Amino acid sequence: MALIFYARVxxxxxxxxxxxxxxxxxxxxxxxxxxxxxxxxxxxxxKDMMDYVREGDTxxxxxxxxxxxNYRDIQHLVQQLKNKKVKLIVDDxxxxxxxxxxxxxxxxxxxxxxxxxxxxxxREKILERQQQGIEQAKKRGVYRGRPFKYAPxxxxxxxxxxxxxxxxxxxxxxxxSKAQLAKDNEISRQQxxxxxxxxxxx
Numbered sequence: 001m002a003l004i005f006y007a008r009v010x011x012x013x014x015x016x017x018x019x020x021x022x023x024x025x026x027x028x029x030x031x032x033x034x035x036x037x038x039x040x041x042x043x044x045x046x047k048d049m050m051d052y053v054r055e056g057d058t059x060x061x062x063x064x065x066x067x068x069x070n071y072r073d074i075q076h077l078v079q080q081l082k083n084k085k086v087k088l089i090v091d092d093x094x095x096x097x098x099x100x101x102x103x104x105x106x107x108x109x110x111x112x113x114x115x116x117x118x119x120x121x122x123r124e125k126i127l128e129r130q131q132q133g134i135e136q137a138k139k140r141g142v143y144r145g146r147p148f149k150y151a152p153x154x155x156x157x158x159x160x161x162x163x164x165x166x167x168x169x170x171x172x173x174x175x176x177s178k179a180q181l182a183k184d185n186e187i188s189r190q191q192x193x194x195x196x197x198x199x200x201x202x
Contacts, residue, residue: 001056002057003026003030003057004029004030004032004049004052004057004060005022005026005030005032005059006033006045006049006059006066007031007033007061008033008035008038008043009034009035010035010038012186013156019062022062026060028060030052032045032046038066038067041068041070041076046067046077050077050080053081054084056085057086057087059088059089060088060089060091061089061090061091062092063091064092071117074112075113078112088112150162150166150187150191151198152164152198162185165185166181166192166195166196167199170195170196170199178196
């Protein structure tokens with residue numbers, strides 16, 4: 001029976017220090033990490049963890065939104081762990097230890113469902129406020145859209161470096177395929193196509 005810790009941040013610029021420190025504190029046997037958005041469950045660390053866990057193991061996370069920011073995805077992942085008979089510990093949720101396993105699981109299920117719903121609801125409200133702000137900015141004629149990370153004039157240093165590297169490879173033909181070019185630079189194909197459009201329009 002192993003204690004597995006799952007840690008996630010949304011981007012490569014964010015650090016996992018606090019979560020890794022917690023994993024060391026609880027003496028986790030295995031740690032899986034992701035630097036991916038919680039909007040999707042298509043994450044290598046999460047997939048590896050779900051493949052790794054076995055009956056009797058325990059998975060620990062610092063908060064429910066580390067699993068996902070989508071209510072249905074949270075429900076699905078929690079159910080997968082239950083089906084594997086893997087215990088889930090969420091640090092910022094109170095743990096019940098009544099001595100009755102069924103009651104403890106029932107209480108955890110209720111809290112997970114409630115907090116998952118609250119997390120998604122908060123995210124939807126944030127997106128709604130952002131959209132309202134964009135609409136107001138458009139009316140005032142001051143909206144310029146979201147700045148593109150991978151561009152020659154990007155405010156993000158890493159973004160500029162990736163852009164210049166891809167530009168060099170693309171213009172010289174030094175790549176086997178666009179899919180491979182995207183993979184080598186650790187970006188999505190959609191991001192690659194945006195970069196190529198920028199290069200072609202220079």
